[in-house]
Amino acid sequence: MSSNYKDKKVITIGVISELTGLSERKIRYYEERKLIFPERSSGGTRKYSFGDVERLIDIADKMEDGMQTFEIRRMEQKKMKNSELRDKMLRGQLNAAFNLRK
Template sequence: MSYKEKKVITIGVVSELTGLSERQIRYYEERKLIFPERTKGGTRKYSFTDVERLVDISNKMEDGMQTFEIRKMEQKQLRQTELREKMLRGQLNAAFNIRK
């Protein structure tokens, strides 16, 4: 796991880094756009990747997008990525005559 993926940053620090209020960050979590981990005590922990994602979400919201549009767009991108990976695995399996 990359250091960018480790969930170690508290919501207060994320707020300072992104310029978003803690309330906005929690709202994006409620809308299923961001997925922090929780400590045993319930504290949210974010990664640097999450911070980048929050900035991207904020920019899209400023451009007039709605949260459901952002989620829908990201789901589409994920499906496309998964399809590309599946096709690539198929091509590699065919090229090297790998059978499952």
């Protein structure tokens, strides 16, 4: 089995719409606003993952709470930067603790 089934992009937009309660148009809008990133099949069909389902529900909740798409995108970018920084710090601490070199 793959490393994480939640990351496999295998679900079509129609199924995503049923799972999330969001219209296909709204899902495509979130993609246009760079909030969700489906893969495309060779025929151009959008493919989503279970992680994308969770992400779409989170986006819809934030929108319902009055947030704008640019605010959600900014929050996600900040979260990614913090995650990258945390990973660098952890690698540095491990390298120092075990006297490792790159």
